[in-house]
Amino acid sequence: MTPHSAETGAAAAAPAAAETGTAAAAPAAAETGAAAAAPAARDAAAPQRLNPGYGRLTPLWFLLPAVGTLLVIGIYPTLFALVTSFRRYNLARPRDGFPFVGFENYLGVLGDRTYWDSLLLTAKFFLTVMPVELVLGIAIALMLHQPGLPFLRALARVSLVVPLATTFAVVGLIGRLIFNRDFGVANQLLGLVGLGGFDWLGSSAGAFAAIAIMDIWQWTPFCALIFLAGLSMVPVEIEEAARLETPSRLALLRHVQLPYLLPGLTAVLILRSADILKLFDMVFVMTRGGPGSATDLISIYIQRIGFRVFDMGTASAQAILLLIVTIALSRLYIRLLYREIDS
């Protein structure tokens, strides 16, 4: 699940640098130093404050195991990738050594049509699946929120967990079977309405549609659950008064429920865009980015440059650029949704 949102993203890295506004190398010192130094500074500034009941180093002892671990396994490799991105680093040609080449890799990446194409394709994928997931998600959430049919509602609600808990790689395996040209069930079902015979995974448009459909299957429940949580925040008295006032579902949705759906909408848009930037497992298993470059999303492309072409220098530069985009996204997410976190 992802919350891949689930398979969650993994790096523990540069955001710290961005967050604290320090240079990339400094977060270690900044984080732990701040933790240690802060209480002292505050004691001096506000001596009238009540004794908090713990020594000034106490928070540090609690934080050290986690922060230390993340520095070693997250920040350090990220810095290593940063260094690698300034080197010619081709594992297939170790004799050349790994010399520093300045911004050569970055210039190469920025001038690489394929890199931009694959970013564009990723954006196109987002624009394809997102509207569907939003509309279906809101529709399902409204049905689950609607009073009546308690048993069926509970059943449908619980079933939303199934796609989210399914291993992404296995989603890809299922997709390959369902969208098989000869014995796939997708063509059989389309045949019922007189269509069919598509070579889904063998054609560019078909493969793109197939991965989009599997993504929609897996992530619509996530949208539905978030919108459902939003709907349940509407005060019951207000909603019931509105139901008596107007028989129109649409009016209810627009004037009463919509304000409660908006925070969830923002969250879904940002989280899903980050998810799609890191989408790998399902697509890799289903299409390997093919046919041609029809499903060559950004994470697939970088993986191929790094682990098929073994051009680690270029792949690192690509990954660092992707990281910068992601950090911008997560800043946006935090600014929009976590304004009041300290309360």
Next chain:
Amino acid sequence: MTGRSARVLHALGLLVTLGFTLFPFYWMVSSSLKEQAALLASPPVWLFRPTLAHYAEIFADQKVSGAIVNSLIVVCTTTVLAVCLGTPAAYALARFEFRGKRDLWFWFISNRMISPIVLALPVYLLALQVNLLDTHLVLILIYLTFNLPIVIWICTDQFRSIPRDLEQAARLEGADQFTIFRRIYLPLGVPGIAVSAIFSFIFSWNELLYALVLTRRQVQTAPVVATSFMSGYELPWGKIMATGTVIVLPVTLFALAVSRHMVRGLTMGATK
């Protein structure tokens, strides 16, 4: 629209939702029970005599059972580590005031957004240098990069909801912070800790990219082995779907059993 037809429409909508969420899963399980001839039938058959032959085949295969053992070793260790390292940090974030707390919190949250490929490249190179490729250890460590933030995130939320009065009382008795954490917050935080452990378990169990690039023969995890059957001309679909079912079914049943907590964890941070 009368009340009756609205009700029928509502029921219909819910049934379609059920079909939508369960169909691919159903198709995987039913395919794993078909004989090869039925699997390759065109158009696909919906009624068939089920067989467990594919399951017998994969459990006789050292590769699959070995991969499941590998997965269990990696996933359990990383989950335990994430909880042990993460809960003290969550306690600090929930109950202490210190400068940089906001930034630290944001750093943890941001981890959710970052593509695993960004870390996969350098970790591969580093593991290559220190001979850690194809070991359980490298996967256990790399999985902490996403498990630890999950544990911290969920447990911070949980610890915040524990009344401070208990802590005040304990402090009057002379308890220090470590005792308060161990005797009050850990036991009372069990629901949150359990949810975070479940998430950590499921995410690690499902992970493919790191496992694909950081392992070779010895330590292949279950998803890697499942995808490795996808080569050659005539694909062993029964075997593939049976392996898929073995990987997914336990986790799904588990997730269904704790679905209320799953939903809470998933929607956390999206509806504040």
